[in-house]
Amino acid sequence: MKKNLKRIAIVAMVAVSFAACKKTQESATTEPQETVKNADKVLQYIKDLGFPESSIVDNGTMFIVEEDITFPKNMEIPVNKAFGTEQYYTGSIVNSTNKLNIRVFVDPSMTSMGSEINNAIAQWNAVPNSTLRFNIVTTAPYDILIKNEALQSPNGVVCGAGEFPANGKAGAVIRINRDAIAGNSFAQRARTICHELGHNISFRHTNWSAIGESNATNVPGVTGTDSRSLMNGGQCNSGATVLSQKDKDATAVLY
Ligand SMILES: [Zn+2]
Structure with missing residues (x-):
């Protein structure tokens, strides 16, 4: 907790210094400056x-939020943000063209978990009444890079992290802490990957309210909490290993 407060203070200080930079270096056009803004x-x-x-x-x-969602500091901010108040999403989804073929490239650091990745992808691709499809590609161009990274947070080891879509494109990166999940069962390793893929197509944590988030956007017609949701957060090696009925319903509504 103490550590967390320290982090908040650091984030706040960084935010203040960004604001200060804005005022004093308005004319600067170097790339780092743009990144700061x-x-x-x-x-x-x-x-x-x-x-x-x-x-x-x-x-x-980057910023890491809720342990497993990453926001690169140079990311494109979605233009059409829809903020409102069960399966929940960000209000910004993969567009109708891109969703038909979301190309996934597996970094060499993650090829040892190719079977788990295939299992995760197959779950999303099998959702009835959804035309969203992930496809593995072995060369560029691709939409999502899955790579190994030894992620840490103030609360300890992070199993994996996804990124939300922006402006019609799926989140660009999924980081999997390969060594941290290596000892989990096959189903739980696949779950972590399946869960992060869910973030990259806009799903938030179904249990967002219970873990302190606010302002998630309801997927129309799919309401309420769902203990079986694979998109519940904070459940590495303990959560659902298959998409729940409501997860599927929500996917069908969005895609
Ligand atoms: Zn998550």
Whole structure:
């Protein structure tokens, strides 16, 4: 907790210094400066999505939120943000063209978990009444990169992290803490990957309210909490390993 407060203070201080930079170096056009300005906007975007300040960790080139959602500081902010008040999503989804073929590239650091990745992808691709499809590609161009990274948060080891879509494109990166989940069962390793894929197509944590988030957007017609949801957060090695009926219903509504 103490550590967390420290982090909040750091995020706040960084935010203040960004604001100060804005005032004193308005004419500067160097790339780092642009990144700094954009980081400011990203931080505001995260807050607009309703994530509590206490869940935002500044990790250098990106912010990590709720342990497993990453926001690159140079990300494109979605133009059409729909913020409102069960399966929940960000209000910004993969567009109708891109959803038909979301190309997934597996970094060499993650090929050892190819079977788990295939299992995760097959779950999303099998949702009835959804035309969303993930496809593995072995060369560029691709939409999502899955790579190994030894992620840490103030609360300890992070199993994986996804990124939300922006402006019609799926979130660009999924980081999996390969060594951290290596000892889990096959089903739980696949779950972590399946869960992060869910973030990259806009799903938030179904149990967002219970874990302190606010302002998530309801998927129309799919309401209420769902203990069986694979998109419940904070459940590495303990959560659902298959998409629940409501997860599927929500996917069918969005895609
Ligand atoms: Zn998550």
